[in-house]
Amino acid sequence: MPTQADDFLCEVFMDKYSPGHCPFPGSVVRHRGYRGIRLRMVLCGGHAGLFKGWEVKPLEEYRQAHGLIADAGVIGKRQIPAPYFTNFVESARNAETTTERNMWIAMHRAARTFAEFMYWQGHYAKYPLDLNRQTRDGARGHWDDAKEHAEGMYATYTREDHDKEERELPDYFLHSIQCLAAELLIHRPN
Ligand SMILES: [Zn+2]
Structure with missing residues (x-):
C-alpha cells in the first residue's frame, strides 16, 4: 500500500x-x-x-x-507512548459527579486545542510566513486558556469530590492530553 x-x-x-x-x-x-x-x-x-x-x-x-520510507529513520520499534486515560469523552459519560464530568470535558477541550496548536506549529515550520506565525500564536493562546481551564476544573474536582485540592495537573494527565492530541492530529483533515 x-x-x-x-x-x-x-x-x-x-x-x-x-x-x-x-x-x-x-x-x-x-x-x-x-x-x-x-x-x-x-x-x-x-x-x-x-x-x-x-x-x-x-x-x-x-x-x-x-523519496522517503515511513519509519525508515527510526532505529528499533516505534513505540507510541500509551496514554493513561484513553478516552476523555467516555470518561465524561461515565462520570459519577458533575464536577468530575466537567473536569473530563475540560481535558478533552485541552487535547483538542493542543492538537490545533501542534498543527499550526507544523504548518508554520513548513511555511514560515508572518500570517502563519500569527495563526500559530493564536492557536497557542487557545491551548494556554484551555490548559488553565482544565487545571481549574481539576482543582475543583479534587476539592469537591476528594476533599483535597490539587492545583497542578499531574504528569499523566498532561501525557494523556498529548497522546490524544497526537491521535486527533493524525486523523485531522488538512
Ligand atoms: Zn516531534
Whole structure:
C-alpha cells in the first residue's frame, strides 16, 4: 500500500513520560550530506527547530525529491507512548459527579486545542510566513486558556469530590492530553 505523507511521524526520541518516539505527524525534513551519504530526520512542528544548521524542507517536497520510507529513520520499534486515560469523552459519560464530568470535558477541550496548536506549529515550520506565525500564536493562546481551564476544573474536582485540592495537573494527565492530541492530529483533515 503506498504511504501517505501523513504516515510520517516525527522521529525524535523522547523519554519524558515513557520512552518512545515523538507521536506527532512529521512536518519538515532536516537533512545534510555527510561523506557522500544523506542524513535526514523527519520532524514535527514542535521539534522542527532541532538540528539547526541542517537544511530544511517541507516533508512533501523532500519526499518528492529524494523519496522517503515511513519509519525508515527510526532505529528499533516505534513505540507510541500509551496514554493513561484513553478516552476523555467516555470518561465524561461515565462520570459519577458533575464536577468530575466537567473536569473530563475540560481535558478533552485541552487535547483538542493542543492538537490545533501542534498543527499550526507544523504548518508554520513548513511555511514560515508572518500570517502563519500569527495563526500559530493564536492557536497557542487557545491551548494556554484551555490548559488553565482544565487545571481549574481539576482543582475543583479534587476539592469537591476528594476533599483535597490539587492545583497542578499531574504528569499523566498532561501525557494523556498529548497522546490524544497526537491521535486527533493524525486523523485531522488538512
Ligand atoms: Zn516531534
